[in-house]
Amino acid sequence: MTRLPLNTRITPSRKAMIDIFASTDHPLSAVQMHKLLKRLNINANITTVYRELEFLLNHTVIHKIDISGATTYYESSEGDHHHHAICTSCGNIQDVTISDEEAFLTNVRKPHDFTIKRHSVEFYGHCGTCN
Amino acid sequence: MTRLPLNTRITPSRKAMIDIFASTDHPLSAVQMHKLLKRLNINANITTVYRELEFLLNHTVIHKIDISGATTYYESSEGDHHHHAICTSCGNIQDVTISDEEAFLTNVRKPHDFTIKRHSVEFYGHCGTCN
DNA sequence: TATATAATGCAAATGAGTTGCATTAATAAT
DNA sequence: ATTATTAATGCAACTCATTTGCATTATATA
Ligand SMILES: [Mn+2]
Ligand SMILES: [Mn+2]
Ligand SMILES: [Zn+2]
Ligand SMILES: [Zn+2]
Secondary structure, eight states, X not given: OOOOOXXXXXXXXXXXXXHHHHHOOSOEEHHHHHHHHHHTTOOOOHHHHHHHHHHHHHTTXXXXXXXXXXXXXXXXXXXXXXXXXXXXXXXXXXXXXXXXXXXXXXXXXXXXXXXXXXXEEEEEEEOGXXX | OOOOOTTOOOXXXXXXXXXXXXXXXXXXXXXXXXXXXHHTTOOOOHHHHHHHHHHHHHTTSEEEEOOTTSOOEEEEXXXXXXXXXXXXXXXXXXXXXXXXXXXXXXXXXXOTTOEEEEEEEEEXXXXXXXX
């Protein structure tokens, strides 16, 4: 929850994107966000969407969900730390938590002198409807 | 270690790529592999390299290392299961093992009805020389 | 109301990876 | 050894996500 810089201007697309991320539990791609904005009659350019995603990432309002060989998704940084399960058949993304993630991290035998800043954990497989 | 199909032809670039992966502990990108082949006087087209990587992936000779916002790397499937630490400053990739990974997996609270086929774990931060 | 500059639109560029198609070459069959 | 089959390849063109340069617009501030 870093504060946004004081020189940050509240533009319609920025406000809308922040609101959308805050009010949905579902990850979104840049293109999906672009379409959502259109539906709200906010006709931002896709470039603007990408730039705003970058901005929100930089200020930890959102974070990335990297999917192997596919488009990047983004979701709000609100809520507890968690990871994702991605269906390789339909692309469906679901939340995954690791109970006692502390223990998991202490079991990581990281390279000598490596300082871990963040980690990324994804599970790939088939969701209920694709099984 | 799935067998390669019986109709698989042993071409110079295929043999070289298999050998290279088998004899190095270092992950390689498609472009790096392409350059390595050149140095061995094997002038395969970059398309051929991509196609061969796909082939070797399909037959589990190698596997992917997905790096957030960067080029994909590949490494041999030989050796014990492990993960990676990626330096966000210099791109250096190092192996990471999780002791008692069994425990880690049993602590994963996966979505109901989701069948996990594989998982991906990466650590991002700064390596020794970039600290 | 005027000013500074953050944000935007648009077109063009980038970069990784993919695809279609004609050609070549590894292997099996004769 | 020769021929036939088809896997593998080269090349150019393409796709797709994302980025960049630059001129223009609009938000916040004075
Ligand atoms: Mn999530
Ligand atoms: Mn490795
Ligand atoms: Zn599914
Ligand atoms: Zn480094």
